[in-house]
Amino acid sequence: MSPGILFLSAQLAFVLFGAPAAFLPALRRFVLPARIAAAFFAGAVLLTLEFTLFSLLSISCTVVTLSLPLLVLAVIGSAMTMRLPDEEAVNVTLASERRLSPMLVLVIILASIHLCAAVVTTRATSMDYLYTWGVRGAHYAVEHGMRPEFLKAPFNIHMHTNYPPLLPSTLAWSALAAGKTSWRSGLVTSVLWYFTTLVLLMEVLKRRLGSPSALLITALWSITLSLTLVSSMSAGSAEPPLLAFETIAVAALLTNRSRSLGLSLLTSICLAGALLTKIEGLVAVVLIAGGALIADVLQQRRAREREVVCYAVVPFACWGLWPVFEKVYGVNTSDVMRAYETFSAFSLQYLPQIILVSLRELAGPAFGVPWLLTIAVIVRYRRQWREVLPALALCAGSLAVYEGYYFIHGSDPTTWIRWTLARVTMPLLSALIVAAGLLAFDETHADPGVRPFIE
Amino acid sequence: MIRRLWLASSFLLLLPAVFFWTRLPLDDVARLPLTPFDGVTTSVETDEWDFIVRAHAVVPPGKTFTVRASTPQLALEVYMMSLGVLPEDEGFPSSYFGAPDAGTKAEYVLDYRCGGKPDSAMQRLAAFPSGCVDRRGSQ
Numbered sequence: 001m002s003p004g005i006l007f008l009s010a011q012l013a014f015v016l017f018g019a020p021a022a023f024l025p026a027l028r029r030f031v032l033p034a035r036i037a038a039a040f041f042a043g044a045v046l047l048t049l050e051f052t053l054f055s056l057l058s059i060s061c062t063v064v065t066l067s068l069p070l071l072v073l074a075v076i077g078s079a080m081t082m083r084l085p086d087e088e089a090v091n092v093t094l095a096s097e098r099r100l101s102p103m104l105v106l107v108i109i110l111a112s113i114h115l116c117a118a119v120v121t122t123r124a125t126s127m128d129y130l131y132t133w134g135v136r137g138a139h140y141a142v143e144h145g146m147r148p149e150f151l152k153a154p155f156n157i158h159m160h161t162n163y164p165p166l167l168p169s170t171l172a173w174s175a176l177a178a179g180k181t182s183w184r185s186g187l188v189t190s191v192l193w194y195f196t197t198l199v200l201l202m203e204v205l206k207r208r209l210g211s212p213s214a215l216l217i218t219a220l221w222s223i224t225l226s227l228t229l230v231s232s233m234s235a236g237s238a239e240p241p242l243l244a245f246e247t248i249a250v251a252a253l254l255t256n257r258s259r260s261l262g263l264s265l266l267t268s269i270c271l272a273g274a275l276l277t278k279i280e281g282l283v284a285v286v287l288i289a290g291g292a293l294i295a296d297v298l299q300q301r302r303a304r305e306r307e308v309v310c311y312a313v314v315p316f317a318c319w320g321l322w323p324v325f326e327k328v329y330g331v332n333t334s335d336v337m338r339a340y341e342t343f344s345a346f347s348l349q350y351l352p353q354i355i356l357v358s359l360r361e362l363a364g365p366a367f368g369v370p371w372l373l374t375i376a377v378i379v380r381y382r383r384q385w386r387e388v389l390p391a392l393a394l395c396a397g398s399l400a401v402y403e404g405y406y407f408i409h410g411s412d413p414t415t416w417i418r419w420t421l422a423r424v425t426m427p428l429l430s431a432l433i434v435a436a437g438l439l440a441f442d443e444t445h446a447d448p449g450v451r452p453f454i455e
Numbered sequence: 456m457i458r459r460l461w462l463a464s465s466f467l468l469l470l471p472a473v474f475f476w477t478r479l480p481l482d483d484v485a486r487l488p489l490t491p492f493d494g495v496t497t498s499v500e501t502d503e504w505d506f507i508v509r510a511h512a513v514v515p516p517g518k519t520f521t522v523r524a525s526t527p528q529l530a531l532e533v534y535m536m537s538l539g540v541l542p543e544d545e546g547f548p549s550s551y552f553g554a555p556d557a558g559t560k561a562e563y564v565l566d567y568r569c570g571g572k573p574d575s576a577m578q579r580l581a582a583f584p585s586g587c588v589d590r591r592g593s594q
Contacts, residue, residue, distance in 0.1 A: 107465045111472070114472040121484070122491055122494040125491055125495050130539060135535075135539035138539050138540075142542040154554070183539075216458065226472070227471055365475070366471060370468070373460060373464050377457055
């Protein structure tokens with residue numbers, strides 16, 4: 001088998017490592033591809049945690065040392081999750097819409113072809129992949145773990161070595177399995193994140209809205225994100241996994257009205273994944289989890305201990321391993337390359353550029369249609385805003401942080417906005433699509449007594 | 456109404472994807488990429504990649520290397536790219552965001568486009584259209 005195929009196939013091992021997720025209550029009723037996708041997400045998170053722990057303890061990371069403990073854990077974990085009481089799902093179906101399905105499936109297929117073709121022909125390659133993420137992955141593989149000397153080296157600061165370890169660790173795992181880094185296959189891993197998100201999103205939404213509406217939302221999601229992933233040149237960077245984790249975290253959270261343990265744990269896995277993927281994930285998780293807990297209070301549903309544990313304690317406990325590693329080995333916790341960006345550099349001098357360039361970047365190749373449509377829907381259903389508060393908090397909060405960041409850039413941020421904004425706002429747009437879709441197509445609004453999941 | 460708008464938007468958004476592919480010349484679409492970034496960069500950068508990949512075959516694992524080029528910016532660009540292609544080796548940049556030249560510590564010199572000054576203490580190990588690989592004799 002060629003190293004490229006082996007490199008890509010090694011990513012599928014995440015499904016084995018995260019197998020317990022496929023047997024979680026509620027998730028075990030999902031269609032097989034969605035269960036595989038959930039296991040893929042969980043496996044990537046577990047592998048990253050193990051990779052970080054081994055690096056912290058100076059244990060050599062090899063295919064055997066990494067896979068054996070994870071496989072043993074997967075068997076034990078699967079046996080445990082299988083024993084959890086099942087949660088029955090009730091679907092809402094609207095027979096009149098079924099005739100739309102083939103057309104919507106066609107949109108999803110064409111969107112997927114667009115992304116796959118662009119990635120394979122290197123028309124969506126992220127330069128961050130070549131200069132930072134991929135380089136870190138290649139070094140972690142050669143050095144059999146994250147070595148402090150590499151992360152602290154004065155000539156490696158352009159790699160933003162303070163960024164969390166999920167993507168480089170998963171790329172390193174593939175490189176260890178294949179014997180070397182395959183740069184082209186590394187790009188294609190982004191497509192894996194897109195497809196796993198697609199099938200899991202469809203299934204999560206289906207449990208709440210029924211297949212036709214879930215398909216409608218998934219179709220818009222697929223074409224919007226396919227266009228944006230390509231135009232923002234995100235293949236190979238950390239954006240695809242971050243988008244995947246944040247999208248499913250929001251979708252699982254918003255559809256989990258009846259507090260299904262399975263969906264709460266899926267949210268938990270995804271929030272942990274977001275934290276371990278990028279620093280932006282930290283902002284996102286605070287906003288999503290904060291939004292969820294505040295929504296509970298506003299809706300006079302007392303936040304149960306289980307929700308607090310799933311949305312805050314578990315994700316931050318997983319993430320905590322990375323700052324511990326940084327602290328123990330004296331790795332920079334801040335980005336040396338961006339040391340000049342401080343609050344003292346705040347200036348309104350570039351306000352017009354920031355507004356104009358941001359609007360142009362947000363509009364992107366889709367001419368702003370998904371933003372306008374989803375915002376219009378949310379305004380139309382504004383009375384139900386509490387139901388989608390985590391998604392709204394994520395969008396408004398993250399956008400405020402990113403835009404605020406441009407004001408402390410210290411010089412004209414036009415180029416910086418062009419490089420970053422379309423990429424970093426993908427999870428926000430994704431969350432808005434999910435939120436707007438749930439508001440527009442959830443027929444249980446009319447009958448609050450309907451509970452899609454029976455506890 | 457919203458359902459129709461939603462559906463129309465999904466179909467409308469297929470147009471930018473169609474436009475993306477139809478604006479490309481047909482032979483360009485069918486051409487297999489030579490590097491991981493042919494589709495998003497200029498031929499200069501693919502040339503840099505080609506040089507590093509060729510140099511990788513010459514520099515043994517576990518050695519030190521540096522990159523030289525006609526301008527400090529170009530040397531930095533090639534150096535940053537080389538770190539991923541030569542992960543078994545240790546890189547010392549000749550140009551790094553204003554830092555002093557650390558490349559003098561390196562045993563192997565990856566000279567992009569063979570534009571550097573010839574050095575009598577160096578042995579030329581390989582020469583490609585995109586550059587040369589030299590080794591310092593007394594290291």
